[in-house]
Structures are given as structure tokens and as C-alpha cells.
Amino acid sequence: MNASKSEVAYQLLHTRITEGTFTPGYRLVLGTIAAELGCSVVPVREAIRRLEAEGLVSFERNVGATVAAADNALYLHTMQTLAIIEGAATALSAPFVDADQLAAARAINQAMTDLLTDFDPPRFTELNNEFHQVLYRNCPNPHILDLVQRGWNRLALMRSSSFTHIPGRARESVREHGQLLDLIEAQAPAAAIEQSARAHRTNTLNAYLAAANMPASPL
Amino acid sequence: MNASKSEVAYQLLHTRITEGTFTPGYRLVLGTIAAELGCSVVPVREAIRRLEAEGLVSFERNVGATVAAADNALYLHTMQTLAIIEGAATALSAPFVDADQLAAARAINQAMTDLLTDFDPPRFTELNNEFHQVLYRNCPNPHILDLVQRGWNRLALMRSSSFTHIPGRARESVREHGQLLDLIEAQAPAAAIEQSARAHRTNTLNAYLAAANMPASPL
DNA sequence: ATGTATGAAATCGTATACGATCCAGTGTGA
DNA sequence: TCACACTGGATCGTATACGATTTCATACAT
Secondary structure, three states, X not given: OOOOXXXXXXXXXXXXXXXXXXXOOOEEOHHHHHHHHOOOHHHHHHHHHHHHHHOOEEEEOOOEEEEOOOOHHHHHHHHHHHHHHHHHHHHHHHHHOOHHHHHHHHHHHHHHHHHOOOOOHHHHHHHHXXXXXXXXXXXXXHHHHHHHHHHHHHHHOXXXXXXXOOOOHHHHHHHHHHHHHHHHHOOOOHXXXXXXXXXXXXXXXXXXXXXXXXXXXXX | OOOOHHHXXXXXXXXXXXXXXXXXXXXXXXXXXXXXXXXXXXXXXXXXXXXXXXXXXXXXXXXXXXXXXXXXXXXXXXXXXXXXXXXXXXXXXXXXXXXXXXXXXXXXXXXXXXXXXXXXXXXXXXXXXXXXXXXXXOOOOHHHHHHHHHHHHHHHOOOOOOOOOOOOHHHHHHXXXXXXXXXXXXXXXXXXXXXXXXXXXXXXXXXXXXHOOOXXXXX
């Protein structure tokens, strides 16, 4: 038994939020959650404050906690941040990506390509996550790794909303994946890899912004 | 009265750590801090977990918390991360920097230049902080702003150690500040500003790494 | 009808208490 | 001497309890 109750509470709430059981706006009441977990409110409170620090939950003193709302601004800021961080993470990770990982990434991207003809958004999103995780997993900087994960969590918050799947973006996306893999395999300069990985995210963001008649991200 | 006790405890510990009263390795005992603050351990515990999430404190279950240790690896990772984040923050902020802010930044940099003849490391560090804060303060992305602040906090942790003030770096630094200001004033492309702001940090990092016979940062 | 006062219910914030866990120092046997 | 079990004290983890704060519905005055 290696998990404190606050850890258990944290994990539970975390998965419920990122998997969409608790949608944005859902009210997290200390007593209710504590009762469900069979523990007291103290560890639940701690778990909620951790989730707040990660941006998954918004918390107001003497009022309570709700799953963070997902609006256009949050999507913009999250994707912008993720583009920057993940670009750096991928570049820093690239020298340590071995042949097996490269092959795995290519296989995932092939699966995504196959999926284009019979499009399945949730599956596509899942494969996309796997693809990118393979590419940044070796990043030797733990801070950056942590921040990428945080960005993904924030992004998961918006999965249920209409923030994903701009028409035509999926096909474009797998092409960009291929280019990125080529750069990594050729051991291109870090700056080139960073630029490619960031642009991939930024393109997705800008496709969304264009559809919403908003100006493109400057970075 | 708008501050909860856990907030008070957080602020107190935060300033003590970043100002160097509690140096790395210092043991934070719940009961002791609670007694000093005249409150119970529950809010102190919450404060410490927040500090842990920010990386200022390392915490071990059933053992306790200590101010995070600062070693070469932490310095490298922190500066690398800060270079990336602050570069982006400065670039995103640049379009919103007005004439007053620009003038203030130039004044600070002039004060830093004057200080070169009669060097005073703590004062130089302080001015340097102010300078950069002016430049990234207008960043419209709250996530990035938050991450920059977090990076600075981590950096503050290492102020007392021998991590700063590589010979000759101060003079180089004020020159780079001037170049960065020129780019912002000329409303250069975001990418150019980002590149300049990042390089400024990376140069400092690499100067340290070179002095420690370590390879330069790849980004 | 609108705005304001009032009260009760819901919920949070933290003090206190106690069991659980870890650690350091001591003693015992090989 | 060394390895290991044991024990006492320090410290953490969380249950419980209760006061503090917010919220919302209701009643009242304008």
C-alpha cells in the first residue's frame, strides 16, 4: 500500500476530468467526493488544490471548486503554450529517439493515415496523442516534460467540446507528422525539429482560429 | 481580511525561500511553522504542497519537506526552460510594450551599465529581474506568464550558490539587453524577438556550462 | 416591478486529536 | 566488529468537529 488517500483522490478526479466524466463547469463538492471515496474531506481538499495548480479545476475561496471552463481563449492559450513547449521537448528529445521508437511512431502515423478513409475522431485523437508522446518522451529536461504533460491535460479538458477536427486538418496533420519523422531520422538540427514540431501545433490552432474568424497566433 | 491562513503561510514560506532565508536543504517542519504562525498544521501543509508543485520544495511522504536542493542539473534544466518560455513570453508581449515601458527598460539597462564599473552582484541581479519583467509583463497568454514566474522562482532558489556571475557575462548581458530593446522598438517580427530573448538566456547558461566543462545547451 | 434586508441551508476553513509511519540510537548475537 | 531486531521520539496523515462564509430563497419596502 503505497498511495495516500489524497493521492487516490487526486488520481480519481484527474481521470474523471481528463476522460470527460466530469465536464467543464461540474461542481466538485468536498463532502460529496469524500463520502464517495470513504475518506474525510482533508485529503480531498488537497487533491483539488493540486488539480487547481495544474489548471484542470478552478477554485474560489469559501465557494468551492468546479471543473475549469473551456472557452476559445483557453483553447488559444493552451495550444499556444503547448506548441512552444512541445516543440522544445521534441527537439530536445530527438537525439535520444532510437530506431524502435521511430518505427513505432511511423506505425502509429500509418494507422492514422488508414483511419482517414473511415474517420473516427476519438480514435484519431488517441493515436495522435500516442504519436507525439513517443517523440517527446526522451526529453532529458524534467521541467519541460512535466509542462508538456500539463498542456495535454488541459487539452483533454476540451475534448468533448467542438475544439477539434477542423475539416481537412487530419490529412494535413499526418503529412506533417511524416515530415517531422524525416527530420528526426535525418538528425536535423535541433532548431529545425523544434520549428517543425511547433508549426504542426500552430497550424492546428490557426485552422481553428480561422474557422472562428480570429487572428492567427503570432508564434 | 481577504487572506486565508494557508495563503499567509504560502506567502511567508515563499518569500523566505526566494529571498534566501531558508536555503536549499532547510527542513520545513509542519508543527514548527504552524506554531510560529499561530495556526494549526492543516493550512501549513497545504502551503507546502503548493510550494512543492512549484518546485521550490521537495516533499516526501511521511518524512517531510525540505527546501529543494540546487545542483548543476537543476540549474541547467531551469535555465533551459526559462530561456524557452521567457523567449516566447517576450515575443508575445512585444506588440503591447508602450513607449513608457520601453523608456523604463532603457533606464534600467543604463543603471546596469553604470553598475559595471563598481560591480554589485545582488543589485545587478535585482535590476536584471526588473528589466525582464518589464519586457514580458504584457504577454497576453496567462499560462506562459505563469510559467515564466515559476521559472524565476526556481532561479531565485539558486541565488545564494555560485551559479551566477560568470566573469565578463555582465557586460555582455547589458549589450544583449540593448539589442533586444532595439528589436522591440523597431517592431521586429515575433520570431526575431523570441530568438534574441532566448539567446540572451542561453548565452548565460552556456557561459556557466563552459566554466563547468559541460556541453552547451542544444536550444 | 425592482431593489434590499433577512434567514436558513449548504459548503468551506481550520483547530484539535490520535493513529500511522519513519528514523536514529541502543542492545544483542554471531 | 558487524548485521540486525528493537524501541522511543519525532513527525506526518487524516478523521472529526465546529465556527465562518457564501448563497439563495423569501419577505418586505420603495
